[in-house]
Amino acid sequence: MYQLAPNIELLFTEAGDYHDRVRAAAAAGFTAVEMWGPTGVGAPAKPKDLPALKAALEETGTQLTAQLSEPRTQFMIPPRDHSEFYRKLDEGVAIAHDLGCPRIVVGSGTGFGGSKRQTQLDELVEIYRKASAQIAGSEITLVLEPVNVRVDHPGSLLDRTSEAVYVARGVDSPFFGVLYDIYHSAVEGEDMAAELANGGELIRYVQLADAPGRGEPGSGSLDWAERLGILRAAGYGGPIGLEYYPTQESAASVALIREVAARA
Numbered sequence: 001m002y003q004l005a006p007n008i009e010l011l012f013t014e015a016g017d018y019h020d021r022v023r024a025a026a027a028a029g030f031t032a033v034e035m036w037g038p039t040g041v042g043a044p045a046k047p048k049d050l051p052a053l054k055a056a057l058e059e060t061g062t063q064l065t066a067q068l069s070e071p072r073t074q075f076m077i078p079p080r081d082h083s084e085f086y087r088k089l090d091e092g093v094a095i096a097h098d099l100g101c102p103r104i105v106v107g108s109g110t111g112f113g114g115s116k117r118q119t120q121l122d123e124l125v126e127i128y129r130k131a132s133a134q135i136a137g138s139e140i141t142l143v144l145e146p147v148n149v150r151v152d153h154p155g156s157l158l159d160r161t162s163e164a165v166y167v168a169r170g171v172d173s174p175f176f177g178v179l180y181d182i183y184h185s186a187v188e189g190e191d192m193a194a195e196l197a198n199g200g201e202l203i204r205y206v207q208l209a210d211a212p213g214r215g216e217p218g219s220g221s222l223d224w225a226e227r228l229g230i231l232r233a234a235g236y237g238g239p240i241g242l243e244y245y246p247t248q249e250s251a252a253s254v255a256l257i258r259e260v261a262a263r264a
Helices: 018-027 050-060 083-099 117-134 161-171 182-187 192-202 224-233 255-263
Strands: 004-006 103-106 141-144 176-181 203-208 240-242
Touching: 004 255, 018 050, 050 083, 083 103, 083 117, 103 203, 117 141, 117 161, 141 161, 141 203, 161 176, 161 192, 176 182, 176 192, 182 192, 182 203, 192 203, 192 224, 224 255
Parallel strands: 004 240, 103 141, 141 176, 176 203, 203 240
Antiparallel strands: none
16 A cells, blocks of 8 residues: 655645644644645745644644755856755755654756756756765655656656656665656656666655546556556555646545555
């Protein structure tokens, strides 16, 4: 059985503020949640009342599985000033520790048309080597997310799982890995089994939504028993973030994936 973590930016919004969404998710039987940026300095995250959020997590015994790094730095765009990313990384780690969150999601930002792709990937390796060294000893894992450029994130540098795996191998840290998002991978037309065969040992976190549409499982065309079967066969047993835009009330939207995950 997989532990599912509803994204409280998108799910259980009916309950009100973020801390109330944690309580609503717990009341619905979830033991984990995920969110975007904790302080809301980078879109699309909104600011959180962190003490209230911490109280709700502790009160309900809910695990916060992942949060986004802030700000959403465009690493490859000149003049390539990454100082704010590194400065805020320490703050993000401190917040993650306070909230009991083991992962911070990082990205590639927008690619730069004036530089070769391979050069930019190698620059990303060096950026995250530095970031990993900066937070060494924190036991917080950075997970690099490739995202689709066809629908949701045009211009993003990393849109292929294999390239995120390349960067993770270059960083070469037990506290750096890949976030595999089943939705983004499907939109890009990737073969899930092949991608996980290539880099499955570096997958440190998984998220999902159905495709097309980025709604809840069952709203699109993906076979979820097959997808979670592939994930299990690849050896992944960690939590799965539910990062989708529900087309119905939150508690109803999770019904199919909870049933499938219970058997996976």
